[in-house]
Amino acid sequence: MDNFNLRLKEAMEYKKIKSAELSKLTGIGKSSISQWLSGQYSAKQDKIFLIAKALNVNPSWLIGADVPMTNESTPEKIFNIANQLDNSRQAKVYDYASEQLKEQNKVIQIPKINTVEVYGAVSAGTGEYMVDNQPEEVEYNGKVPEHDFAVTVNGDSMTPLFDDKQIIFVKKSEEARSGQIVIADYDGQAYVKKYVQDSEGCRLVSLNKKYADLPINENHEMSLFGVVIL
Known part of the structure; x- marks a missing residue:
């Protein structure tokens, strides 16, 4: 006390x-x-x-x-x-x-999940049928570049640049420079490949060397859907 x-x-x-x-x-x-x-x-x-x-x-x-x-x-x-x-x-x-x-009270910025229209798949291996596919709207977690259409990679022939099931964005074009990554219609099937033109001729090349090149000559029909945006 x-x-x-x-x-x-x-x-x-x-x-x-x-x-x-x-x-x-x-x-x-x-x-x-x-x-x-x-x-x-x-x-x-x-x-x-x-x-x-x-x-x-x-x-x-x-x-x-x-x-x-x-x-x-x-x-x-x-x-x-x-x-x-x-x-x-x-x-x-x-x-x-x-x-x-x-x-x-600061709002935590949650990365925006965009949606993109994907026009089917393009092969990084044995070929896919892409022509006349109806687009499917899918979620894409990342920045969407300016593009004409998007497709999904199917296969591993373009690793390590593109992974299997990766969404890639394309600018429409009927021409490409040597070294560009293209979406090509090759004998009626759609591929994502590196377009190469040199002294050995023109061909579509896989980055994964276990896949053979696709020669572009009179024995094959080839046209471009566009060039991949990197």
Whole structure:
């Protein structure tokens, strides 16, 4: 009980309550409260409970126990502390709290999932029939480049550039430069290949060397659907 007067003074300052107001709240005479604050003597247990209830503090703390002063929630604690600051310091608390709220309310940017119309599959191996396919709208998680149509790769002959089932984007074209990746109609089937034209002639080349080249000559019909956008 030796700390009672100091704890009472601290609680009254924290709550910004004067002796007269505490007297009205508790029904205890102002003279008794003044004597407690001066340390002349301590309050009896029944008075301690009245004071603790009026000040909204823990009665055990009020008599010197090593426990929290109040059972207030964090918002209440923040309000009570801020309420004791001068105007300039309250402005700083407000600015800091506002910044914290902005950070909390920031919307997490979820990568946009686009949809693209895929016109069937093109082979990276043995050939696919793509002509006259109806487009299928599928989800595509990534940036969609400007393109004329999209297709799905089927097979592994163009690894490591393209994976099996990868969606690729195409610009329509009937011509290509040597070295470009093209979508070609070769003997009635659609392929994705590298177009090569050199001293050995023209051919469609797989990047995966386990697949043979497709020669372009009078023995085969070949036309281009377009050039793959890389």
